[in-house]
Amino acid sequence: MASVKTDKIRNLCLISHGGAGKTTITEMSLYNSGVIKEPGRVEDGTTHSDYMPEEKKHQFSVVNSFFSIPWNGNQINWVDTPGYADFRGEVSSALKIVDAAVLIINGNSGIEVNTNYVWTMAEDNNVARFVFINKMDKDGAKFDKVFEEIQNNLNGHFVPLTIPYGEGENYKGIIDLLKKEALLYGDDGESKSDIPDGLADRVEELWTELLESVVELDDELMMKYFDDEEITDKEMIKGLINGVRAGDIIPVMVGSAINNSGIKTLLNYLSSLVPAPTDIGTVTGTWEGEEIKIEAGESGPFVGQIGKTMVDPYIGKLSIFRVLSGKLNTGSEIFVPRLNNTIKASKLYKLNGEEQETVDELKAGDIGAIAKIDDLETSDTLSDPDFKVELDPIIFPEPMLTKTALPASEGDDEKMSTVLHRISQEDPTFKVEYNKVTKELLVTGMGTVHLDVIKDICKRKFGVEFVTGIPKVAYKETIQSRVEVEEKYKKQSGGRGQYGHVFLRIEPLPRGKGFEFDEEIFGGAIPSQYIPAVEKGVVEAMEEGVMAGYPVVDCKVTVYDGSYHSVDSSEMAFKIAASKAFKKGMEQAKPVLLEPIMDVEVIVPEEYMGDIMGDLNSRRGKIQGMSSRDGLQVIKAHVPQAEMFTYATDLKSLTGGHGKFTMKFAYYDKVPKKIEDEIIKERNTETA
Known part of the structure; x- marks a missing residue:
């Protein structure tokens, strides 16, 4: 495609719930503009937008597709984004680099789960917005019903530019309200026609509403309107452009992409109304x-x-x-x-x-x-190196479904880890982390479908297969009482022996304080050069506690007495003595297991409040508060991490996909005795 000047460029993306028809609209737009000779079909895996094997396999988009479409002397840089909720990160990246978003809505299902979410994303990115109601030829398609849903559920002043000529099996094409003409579709494409008598009054009414929406934004046009002067199509388009760019008007159009109906009109209006890069300021x-x-x-x-x-x-x-x-x-x-x-x-x-x-x-x-x-x-x-500047980063949704990753073939650990880290560079909503406590490689994604697609990509691109499982919890151990213990390590086997003798005081610290070491040695009972060895012995013993082999935290250890041998004492002897002393003292100091507690925030429509609160309580959660935000209910709770590994999928099931949540580590707390016994039993079985 020949290069055009910046003022002739239009940057936009298509957004929607899955299955609304973005890919088919893209295909027909490429076909109508002459970029491709024949449109492909999603069902056949022949579309130019869904070109990845994973997209053909699942029959939905998983990554953004980028195209340049020439239309009416302009170059439309067109991004087809995925509609499936697990791939909202792609929508985030697309909205950052375009100036307009076209929301596609299925004419026979209306507003769906992901519709509100991506619309809000477009609002937050302050781009010009449009709506296209697709599939008006499908059974059950109702323009008035869907338009009412749009007005009731989405923010903005919505103004129809086109309406359907018939619906469902009676669908014949579209009516352009601005031009007051019908465009009927057939085997030889679209053909112009007069407005049918049965729709003439409706068209006149909607045209008047369109006119009033435009003129109320322009004082000059308002004066002409009140003086009954004619307002030309050119003036209407100019008023629409200003209204769209200011966010005061959101044009609504209709069609049937599979029949290539309404697509050329959509392209005409987008080419005229989408702001040029030079209009952004x-x-x-x-x-x-x-x-x-x-x-x-x-x-x-x-x-x-x-x-x-x-x-x-x-x-x-x-x-x-x-x-x-x-x-x-x-x-x-x-x-x-x-x-x-x-x-x-x-x-x-x-x-x-x-x-x-x-x-x-x-x-x-x-x-x-x-x-x-x-x-x-x-x-x-x-x-430019001579013009240094940094822009705000793209804000991506936070992934919440965490799984362990294990290579399908033995010995592929390193290769798998390398590949997964490469994938995480490509996809900011996929994270990889090694947990040193549980010794597991953890992968976190937006949902099960997201992780399944990543498995497919790893196998195809890099020849690496992996399986996922439920992660282990990074439990810790601590003590509840103060104890003093003595331990002597003495070994004589001919020649130089080993001798180390320590008295340790072990006492609990407040939760989250970690570990403190101190010494109160007087009179040289233990020479100063051996004190670091005592600390090292304690630290090494703390790496594996006495209950279930988990790290020990929140305690203070003081070495306050001991003895040494001028010949047989060594750093090794004091390290071993300190290690044994700590383990002995730990057993006496009322040890308990600690579990990570997560700070959870769940955002749902009000009708799901009861189910969500009941579910959080069943997970041993403690409700911290409730509030309202943007018409939704926000529930804050503290929940043990062990109960949250399946929450991403469970929440989707509980709310039909209408709920979302965030989660971050809050603090460690004691595990209930019954659950503690089960954990210790399971851990001992694993060790055996």
């Missing part, structure tokens, strides 16, 4: 504590931001970014604030699905990619 960044304004245009210094990284075993890392200001040429030096270093742009690309077109230049408004720079990460700011 300034972008704000910072450098060394100072706020910096960046003018969105070709003439300024180069500034860009990476919205997504993709790791390929053959071409390496591909970093997809939006140019916010200036131009970037192949071979140019780029400053990366996070690295505080410069890199060279060796190869630049534009993307069309899985195809990559090499280009020499990317300018303000362009969405392109830079290859084979392993140090770059998602959210990184890129700038």
Whole structure:
């Protein structure tokens, strides 16, 4: 595609609940614009948007797809985002690099679980918003019902630009309210027609509402309206543009993507109404504590931001970014604030699905990619070395489903770990961590489908297979009473022997204080050079407690007396004596198991409050408080981590996907005696 000026670029993404038809709309838009010769089908795995084997297997999108669509002299940089809730991180990255979002709604199911969530994401990113009601040809499709749901459930002033000509099996096409013409679909494409008599009054009523929505935003047009002067289509479009860019008007359009009905009209309006990069004005960044304004245009210094990284075993890392200001040429030096270093742009690309077109230049408004720079990460700011600035990072949803990862083949531990860390660089909503206490590799994702897709990707891309399981809890042990113990380590086997003799005082510390060591040796009972060995012996003994082999915390140990032998004493002897003394004292000091308690916040519609609170109580949770936020109920609770490993899937089941939660570590607390006995029994069985 020939390069166009920045004011002719339109950047947008499609967002929706899964199954609303984004990929089919993308396919028909590519077809209508001449980018592809024939549209593919999701069911056949032939679409240009869902090109990954995992997407063809599951029949839904799992990553963003990027396209450039020429339309009416403009270049529409088009991002097709996944609709499945497990892949909301892709929506986050897309919204950061576009200027508009088109919400796709299924005409026969209306507002669904993920619809509100992605709409709120678009609001938070302050992009221009549109709605397209798809599948108006399906049984049960009702425009009025869906439009009422939109008005009642989503924020904004919604104004229809097109309405359906018939619904369900009677669907014949669309009616363009601005032009007051019908567009009927058939085997030879869409054809224009007069408004049918049965719809004439409805069209006139909606056109008047559209006119009033536009003129009330413009004093000049308002005066013309009150003076009964004609307002032209050109003036209406100009008023719509201003209203959309200010967020005062959200256009609603309809169609049937599978029949290629309403798609050309959608493209016409998007091409006209989506703000150009030059309309955005300034972008704000910072450098060394100072706020910096960046003018969105070709003439300024180069500034860009990476919205997504993709790791390929053959071409390496591909970093997809939006140019916010200036131009970037192949071979140019780029400053990366996070690295505080410069890199060279060796190869630049534009993307069309899985195809990559090499280009020499990317300018303000362009969405392109830079290859084979392993140090770059998602959210990184890129700038001219002489114009240093850093932009706000992309805020991604926090993954909450944690599993253990084990290689399917013995001996593949290191290879599996390496591959999973590479995947986590590509996907910020997938995290990998090694738990030193439980000696497990933990993977955390957005849900079971997310983790299943990552398994498929690891197998296909890198030849690594792994299985997941329920993680172990990082229990700890502590004491409840103060004790004093003596231990003497004495060994004589001919020649030089071993001798170490210590008196230890062991006492509990407040929860969360960790470990303290002190010495109160007088008169040289233990020479000072052996005191570090005593501490080391205690620390090593604390690594495995006496109840179930878990680390010991929250205690203070003081060595206050002992004795030594001028010949046989050694650091090793005192370390062993101290270790034995600590274990003996631990057994006498009323040891208990501690478990991690999590700070949990659950956000749900009010109708699920009772079920959620009952479920949290069944998990040994303690409710800390309740409040309202944006029309939803917020429940805060402290819940043992052992009860939360399946909560991501359980919450989805309890609320039909309408609930969400966050969780972070709060503190350690005593395990109830009955559960403590079960843990110790299970641990002893494992050890045996």
